[in-house]
Amino acid sequence: MKRLFKKLAAVGTALTMILPMAACGGGNGATHSDTLKKTINVAYDAQPNTYDPHASGATAVAQIATWVFEKLFELDEKGEPKCQLCESYDVNSDNTEWTFHIRTGVKFHNGETMDADDVAASMNRWYSKSTIAQKAIQTDSKFEATDSSTVKIKLDSSCLLLPYIIANDVQQASIMPKSIIDIAGNNNLSVDQLIGTSSLKFTEWAVDSYIRLDKFEDYVPFTEEYSGDWGNKSVNFDTAMVYIVSDSTTRANGLETGEYDIAFNIQNADVSRLDSLENVSVENYGQGDMTITMNKSSGALFNDFKWRQVIGYAVDIAQMMEASYPTIDGYCPYIVDGSYFEENSPWHTDVSGTVSQNISKAKQLLNELDYKGTPIRMVTTETYPNLYNAALVMKQQLEAIGLNVDLQVYEWGTLLTKIADPTAFDLYPMSYPYDDNPASKNYIRKTNTSGYTNDSVLDQYILNMNSLSSYDEAQKYWQDIIQPYCVETMQIIHMGDYMINVGLSNNVENFRFYNNIQLGGVKVYEE
Numbered sequence: 001m002k003r004l005f006k007k008l009a010a011v012g013t014a015l016t017m018i019l020p021m022a023a024c025g026g027g028n029g030a031t032h033s034d035t036l037k038k039t040i041n042v043a044y045d046a047q048p049n050t051y052d053p054h055a056s057g058a059t060a061v062a063q064i065a066t067w068v069f070e071k072l073f074e075l076d077e078k079g080e081p082k083c084q085l086c087e088s089y090d091v092n093s094d095n096t097e098w099t100f101h102i103r104t105g106v107k108f109h110n111g112e113t114m115d116a117d118d119v120a121a122s123m124n125r126w127y128s129k130s131t132i133a134q135k136a137i138q139t140d141s142k143f144e145a146t147d148s149s150t151v152k153i154k155l156d157s158s159c160l161l162l163p164y165i166i167a168n169d170v171q172q173a174s175i176m177p178k179s180i181i182d183i184a185g186n187n188n189l190s191v192d193q194l195i196g197t198s199s200l201k202f203t204e205w206a207v208d209s210y211i212r213l214d215k216f217e218d219y220v221p222f223t224e225e226y227s228g229d230w231g232n233k234s235v236n237f238d239t240a241m242v243y244i245v246s247d248s249t250t251r252a253n254g255l256e257t258g259e260y261d262i263a264f265n266i267q268n269a270d271v272s273r274l275d276s277l278e279n280v281s282v283e284n285y286g287q288g289d290m291t292i293t294m295n296k297s298s299g300a301l302f303n304d305f306k307w308r309q310v311i312g313y314a315v316d317i318a319q320m321m322e323a324s325y326p327t328i329d330g331y332c333p334y335i336v337d338g339s340y341f342e343e344n345s346p347w348h349t350d351v352s353g354t355v356s357q358n359i360s361k362a363k364q365l366l367n368e369l370d371y372k373g374t375p376i377r378m379v380t381t382e383t384y385p386n387l388y389n390a391a392l393v394m395k396q397q398l399e400a401i402g403l404n405v406d407l408q409v410y411e412w413g414t415l416l417t418k419i420a421d422p423t424a425f426d427l428y429p430m431s432y433p434y435d436d437n438p439a440s441k442n443y444i445r446k447t448n449t450s451g452y453t454n455d456s457v458l459d460q461y462i463l464n465m466n467s468l469s470s471y472d473e474a475q476k477y478w479q480d481i482i483q484p485y486c487v488e489t490m491q492i493i494h495m496g497d498y499m500i501n502v503g504l505s506n507n508v509e510n511f512r513f514y515n516n517i518q519l520g521g522v523k524v525y526e527e
Helices: 059-068 116-129 131-137 162-167 178-184 248-257 268-275 305-314 317-324 359-368 385-399 412-419 456-466 471-488
Strands: 009-011 013-018 039-044 073-075 081-083 086-091 097-102 144-147 150-154 200-206 210-215 239-244 262-264 280-294 334-336 376-381 405-410 427-433 493-505 512-514 516-518
Touching (some): 039 248, 059 200, 059 210, 059 516, 073 162, 081 086, 081 162, 097 116, 116 131, 116 144, 116 150, 116 178, 248 262, 280 385, 305 359, 317 334, 317 385, 317 427, 376 385, 385 405, 385 427, 405 412, 412 427
Parallel strands (some): 039 262
Antiparallel strands (some): 073 081, 144 150, 200 210, 210 239, 280 493, 334 493
16 A cells, blocks of 8 residues: 655645655754754643553653554554564454464563463553554454463454554553553553653653653664654663643743744744744644534434535635634735645545535525524534634534524533534534544544434445455545445534644754654754
């Protein structure tokens, strides 16, 4: 399967792009010493209430898990799942019986040696907590260790994309010691229980201040290659200090003064200024997508396809994307695209022209529905300006065709509660981190974070895809059958993809970004 990966840099407009497979980072040609720093400083924008990788799908959790834990499979820069903690695997002809042959001699951060019991316990805990895994795999079976280096599972239905699901970054299938799982159970892991196998170990968490990660001296890579999030994750420093810096101006200023070597999520308004400096640069990467999610639960307004068509014809998604991620100083941090997968993914499908704004068609459908002014409940939050701004524009567009829009604004935690209640909302704009395959897409299955998609035809299509014999066949089936069906039936309205900005000091070399910041192979020099 050939794949160019999705992490894109936008220059000037969203249609002018390059693809940094491994950026070399660092400050418009400025120079530095030849002495490597022993401690690197990273400014991160947020922290969750737990860093348990099985329990949380937050981007910040995925970021830390990327550095501390490893999975049976990781994705290379082409987006292909490759063996990381397993040496190989076998699968039967209908993709229901999977056997994983576990690498030997791998050490955990607590000194224990990983074996099949650890892997089986980790995978079962992950499955019990991950809503993504549950909706994608759908089995009552357990992962079982059949000897010290072999783990098996028998699924209830075909699942060709199982390695993709395991390699997914959201609610990661991280491998940890069984001894820790036996103590923690389903409770969230405490700081001293965040024990993985990767090249950095979790040492300290000062809440709202910093996280300290130290080099794991017993980390032994199985390959010299490093591609995407797969392979040799060895680090060239002793300690990574990850500072929790919620204020974007503080992150930008700290990067400029040299307080931080790497700063995550530089705001678009700061890109031009920072990129003009001699001592820093800013790189731009695809980070996720924006959608309009409609409540399709039984009895809900948008369970009716004609009502979904009204929304599809009423909205101008380009205006909504611009409101969410405004163009500043010629830098456009988004791409308008109706495909569920970004442009450089092998799952990407050209759906241009399938549905576009058509006010007269929207009004015609509204008349056919005999609309009497019932309020349309749109929920959003000011916690994330991109969502709030998109909601304001969508409200204007829907009111322009005669809809009565009741915009309800909540803080983030309350909004999550509302969209988990099928009686509490009608629609909302939402951003999602990238998924690398259809099986992990929230909005093609019946879940409380995707508008309750519940379509028997779509379910059968997904089963058909998972019954195929190769990823190439699955990608073609998605492009030819499933993606067009999803767009035509408006399971969601996919508006486009957005970028994330990462600031780098000139003392950083070999910087990589793949779903998250990758620290393996990075070199940070003294000034």
